[in-house]
Structures are given as structure tokens and as C-alpha cells.
Amino acid sequence: MRCECGSPLPSPTSYCLSCGRVHTLACGVYIGKKVYLVAIGKVVETQSFEIYDEEESIRNLFEILAERIHERRVGEVYVSGEDESKIKFGFENVRRYALSDLRVYATQPLPFNEFVSKLREFVTRKKELRKVDIPPEEKIQGAHTTIIGGRLGREFLYKVALCEYVKKIVPGVITGGASSLGGGVRFKVTRCDERGNIRALLIDGSSVQEIHIVTTAKNKEQGEVILKMLKSVSSS
Missing domain, CATH: 3.30.420.60 (eRF1 domain 2)
Structure with missing residues (x-):
């Protein structure tokens, strides 16, 4: 097996030490x-x-x-x-x-x-998705400046912002129930729309905040790929 540069490779998936090509x-x-x-x-x-x-x-x-x-x-x-x-x-x-x-x-x-x-x-x-080069802290925008969950809530959104396929994160309205849901601060991605943007929920006890995630996806199929990536934030 040889790299495109002509150098021998130990396997078809090996990194080429000669030209630096990743396979x-x-x-x-x-x-x-x-x-x-x-x-x-x-x-x-x-x-x-x-x-x-x-x-x-x-x-x-x-x-x-x-x-x-x-x-x-x-x-x-x-x-x-x-x-x-x-x-x-x-x-x-x-x-x-x-x-x-x-x-x-x-x-x-x-x-x-x-x-x-x-x-x-x-x-x-x-591999088909477009990446963006935007500092994570600049991705969190919108009219609602309050983010529930305190430090943990902001950490969840920051982890989402680290994704190179996320362009913008917009915290939305906060709703509250009569009783606590328990379980501490949680983050859950729920679905993506036809344009590939993603809806998520930030949960803190009985309070729930909608989070809108704008991605580089061109359609729902590409959005589902990003959604699967962001699901790991829920368990991190």
C-alpha cells in the first residue's frame, strides 16, 4: 500500500509520515x-x-x-x-x-x-459538512441573556459551541412547572428541522429553557448528523 505521494504505508488507514496525509x-x-x-x-x-x-x-x-x-x-x-x-x-x-x-x-x-x-x-x-471558525463564546447570542442552571447550564452550552458545525446558539424562553423534575441540571437535544437546525432543552429542576442551535447543515439529513454528535453533550 502506498500514499498518494508514493511513500509506502503500513496499512491503508495509516498516517503518511512523508507528506503528512491523513487516510x-x-x-x-x-x-x-x-x-x-x-x-x-x-x-x-x-x-x-x-x-x-x-x-x-x-x-x-x-x-x-x-x-x-x-x-x-x-x-x-x-x-x-x-x-x-x-x-x-x-x-x-x-x-x-x-x-x-x-x-x-x-x-x-x-x-x-x-x-x-x-x-x-x-x-x-x-465529511460533507461545512465548518465554521467562530470562537465558542461568540456563538451564544439572542435576546434572552438568562441561562438557567448557573455554571453547569453555561458549561453545557459552551460544549455545544465547541462543535465546528454550530454557527449560533440562541437561548429561548424559560418555562416552569409546579413540581421539581429532579435530576439536577440536564441538557437534551430533541430534534432538527428541515433546514438542519436543532432544538434542545436545558433543564434545571422544574425550569425548562428552549435552546435553538443554528448549524451549517443544508438540510435535515445533514442536521441529523450534527444532532448525533451533540447527543454526547447530554451524557458528558
């Missing part, structure tokens, strides 16, 4: 009976690793995964697994041992083959 769009980590590393590029490359219960073995495993991910110079890793507990385990360890400033996203539980198929479709569509 991987994103990586996936799947936790099942084994741990799988999936690299999505022009081809899909999969590596499997045995997993053991010992703390030292777990550390060694995720250090190796971190090295493999770093070798491909990707900025994003998507974590899935057979169930929620395995996804949480993978998500926490991928972030803990990362060798660069990775964006790590947790997905829903899926069979392995379905995860690979959906990940490939997702990152291919994501």
Missing part, C-alpha cells in the same frame, strides 16, 4: 467479548484485542489502543458496545489514555457489524 476519517472502539478498533478511511480496517479483568491488563490494552489511534492522527473516536455498561467503560478509558486532544463520542448499544456500517455512513456524511 482515516475517524476511529471507532467497540467493546464486546473482545475489544475492536475500527479505522474508517477509503477502506475499513479492523483490529481485535483480547480483554482481561486485571487492572494492569486493562491499562495496557487502552494504552495500545491510544497508540493505534494516535498513529492515524484522527480527531474523533466513537465508542459503542454490547450494552451501556461496556460503552461507559470504553468511553472513560479511551478518554483517560488518549495521547492527543481527542473528541470522544459514546453511541447507543449496537451489534458490531451494525456499528461499523453506521459509523462508516456517519463519517462519510459528516
Whole structure:
């Protein structure tokens, strides 16, 4: 296998040390009976690793995964697994041992083959999205200057603003119920419209604030891709 510059590559998804070309769009980590590393590029490359219960073995495993991910110079890793507990385990360890400033996203539980198929479709569509270079703090705008949830509420919106496909965040009206919903401060993306913009809710006890997120998406299909990315903010 050779890079477009003619230099040999260890694999089709390897980073080229000669010209600096990245051949991987994103990586996936799947936790099942084994741990799988999936690299999505022009081809899909999969590596499997045995997993053991010992703390030292777990550390060694995720250090190796971190090295493999770093070798491909990707900025994003998507974590899935057979169930929620395995996804949480993978998500926490991928972030803990990362060798660069990775964006790590947790997905829903899926069979392995379905995860690979959906990940490939997702990152291919994501490649078509336009990025914006706007400081996160300048994206939060609108007539409603109050943001419920105090510091935590603002942290949720700041995390949304870090997304390079978000152009503007507009806090909306605040409504309140008669009784507390409990659960502390929460953020939930709900749907996207036909233009690809996203509606979300910021929740603090019995108070609920609508959040309107303006994206670079051209249509609902592209907006759904961004919505999936922002869902990770709800669980962060």
C-alpha cells in the first residue's frame, strides 16, 4: 500500500509520515467479548484485542489502543458496545489514555457489524459538512441573556459551541412547572428541522429553557448528523 505521494504505508488507514496525509476519517472502539478498533478511511480496517479483568491488563490494552489511534492522527473516536455498561467503560478509558486532544463520542448499544456500517455512513456524511471558525463564546447570542442552571447550564452550552458545525446558539424562553423534575441540571437535544437546525432543552429542576442551535447543515439529513454528535453533550 502506498500514499498518494508514493511513500509506502503500513496499512491503508495509516498516517503518511512523508507528506503528512491523513487516510482515516475517524476511529471507532467497540467493546464486546473482545475489544475492536475500527479505522474508517477509503477502506475499513479492523483490529481485535483480547480483554482481561486485571487492572494492569486493562491499562495496557487502552494504552495500545491510544497508540493505534494516535498513529492515524484522527480527531474523533466513537465508542459503542454490547450494552451501556461496556460503552461507559470504553468511553472513560479511551478518554483517560488518549495521547492527543481527542473528541470522544459514546453511541447507543449496537451489534458490531451494525456499528461499523453506521459509523462508516456517519463519517462519510459528516465529511460533507461545512465548518465554521467562530470562537465558542461568540456563538451564544439572542435576546434572552438568562441561562438557567448557573455554571453547569453555561458549561453545557459552551460544549455545544465547541462543535465546528454550530454557527449560533440562541437561548429561548424559560418555562416552569409546579413540581421539581429532579435530576439536577440536564441538557437534551430533541430534534432538527428541515433546514438542519436543532432544538434542545436545558433543564434545571422544574425550569425548562428552549435552546435553538443554528448549524451549517443544508438540510435535515445533514442536521441529523450534527444532532448525533451533540447527543454526547447530554451524557458528558
